[in-house]
Amino acid sequence: MPYRANMMVCAGTGCVSNHSLELKQALEEEIQKRGLTDEVQVVPTGCNGFCGAGPIVVVQPDGIFYQLLKVKDIPYLVEEHLLKGRPVPRLMYVPPEEKTPIPKMNDIGFFKGQMLVALRNRGMIDPENIDDYIARDGYRSLAKVLTTMTPDEVIGVIKASGLRGRGGGGFPTGIKWESCKKAEGDIKYVICNADEGDPGAFMDRSIIEGDPHSVLEGMAIGAYAIGVSQGYIYVRIEYPLAIQRFRIALKQARDYGLLGDNIFGTGFSFDVDIRRGAGAFVCGESTALMASVEGRPGEPRAKYIHTVEHGLWNRPTCLNNVETWATVPVIILRGVEWFTSIGTGDVSQNPWGGSKGTKVFSLAGKINNTGLVEVPMGITLREMIYDVGGGIPKGRKFKAVQTGGPSGGFLPTELLDLQVDYEQLTEAGSMMGSGGMVVMDEDNCMVDMAKYFLTFTQDESCGKCTPCREGTLQMLEILKRICEGKGVPEDIQLLEDLSHFVIDASLCALGGSAPNPVLTSLRYFRDEYITHIRDKKCPAHICRDLNVYTIDPELCLVKGHGCGVCRRQCPDSAIVGEKNQVHNIDQELCKKCGVCLDVCKFDAVKVA
């Protein structure tokens, strides 16, 4: 680093929405005003993953972490830290329920338990500057592969590393590459799946926004190994910044001769085009995705025709996830031994034997440290939630963690010591999926969450096959009925039967996994279903049709002085009362919309 200090300003989506760009400008102005321009550099970076603490600035090389910054803090920060060399404790992170600030990023619980492989350049580079990537060993793996390794050797390394797909299924990447290489045909393709359909995950977006070249380099290595000269990246339209960053990366790589004809003078040619997804979850599925790249509606086809042989335009095609591609260059550079030393199981005989390396998770929901974390495979759920995640806020009780998104399931307290790897998650009825991890506490209703996921998959079911289209619809109807207090005891059995039918008979894995949230909630939280059905009660008070709203007369009068806000806001005129007097809810008229609860500032509205 030619500069004495680098101010790494997080320019991820979360921090930008918290005005980090204004912060960056203020920093630059202040640095100029103080005559530090030659000594201190301001660098915008991708997401640090710790969005709840944003906007974030990290001062490198010391790794001092500043959070929740405001423009008005900047003059003081520059004066103290940069001029006088005194870091500013009051702008540092303080763990919940503690008092002492933690100056260094790597000492903060959230970052300490992490191990960055796919996210290796997180917060360290300007994603729009290829030189930053190159300065941190970028494109060295590609050079190594092109100049010193045969395609078979590359495949051998990836196979031996035990790398498995990070996009959902966990299929061994080396085996996929090998089949695609062996498949017949002169023209083949590689595709990067950046459709990121799981509604609770954003790691792929963060990788592309923060380090687009890592994905490009991985794709180029794969293309060389398989014998491909054209690649595609399929990015969902909801990620405009990712698309823009990837465009910039493509242009820079072409300008540097790292893409295009005759790369490094080795005779290997490869280029990548971007295709924008159009908002359909099913397009994350391999065959649907390829249909969409071909300009057709994204409907999947039967599984027995393999895309490694008959993929895009019926040609052999290798599809991998963003994180998978981004991991490849590191394996090439640091070697099989290093990679296999991380994680669970034994892959020396075959890549299915374990889960190696690291995985990125988006940790969110009822947890203190929400954000993106990359951890070694095999970490326990407990370590993840309590050490990295900092536990549940407001002293509430943990209830469940949902992994794998709409295809995954809920895991209860009893399974907190489960190790996070492909096999153990699947055994517990959930799955790795893309790495969404949503924590729920006692205020969440499991029936409602199951309904949420099924609403999503039902809505996204493409409609091509009947079991998925109609089966999920019927299941959803039953769940809605239960949440409305109209459930009958037979519903539970019916839900289970339908689930197995949908899993077995659906055309693609969308239907094949859609019932998982329902099945796991039935397996681990059956009591809650029974309470909804038998007692017509929702213990978490989420299913509003089962709630009874009342007004506590004392609070209403003493604290609120009969303010009347609830009466004016109630859409059904169900609240009666004179100004400055106690108010009351007419249970006959109440439609249970819950507005009164939302608007009462005095906590006088009670639910039971």
Add this chain to the structure above:
Amino acid sequence: MDDLAVQTYKVQEIISRWGPKPDLVIEMLHDIQTEFKYLPEQALNQICREVGVRLATLYHIATFYNAFSLTPRGKHQICVCMGTPCHALGAPRIVEAIERHLKVKCGGTTEDLKFTLEVSGCVGTCGLAPIVIVDGELHGLVTPVNVSKVIDRYSD
């Protein structure tokens, strides 16, 4: 030039940007959607003629993908994040509050064509959940009560 002529001209420009290649029609539709905020019927006819994709296929695509709309959307797009974390932290109540405030159903557009209300999957800032995005600007930690103020800032 009248409106239709302008539209024809712009669609022509979009087609030339991609070249009349049938496999790129989704890209063209994206650009048309961005330009006009929906897919006008004449634009689809034009693509059908110039690119050689059947009209039925175009309608299949237009209705299959959520990103496309066959009716005009509002001037301001409100999008409530319905990702799992936002949902777990109360996003459905936010949607209801906006529905009440604007008198519009989710997925619909207000009568004055000012606002369209929609939901999306995780937008990637769960630390600030629940999230509402208006015209691409992100607002975090919204509540059923303060969300109407957020929206009103856009009702020029």
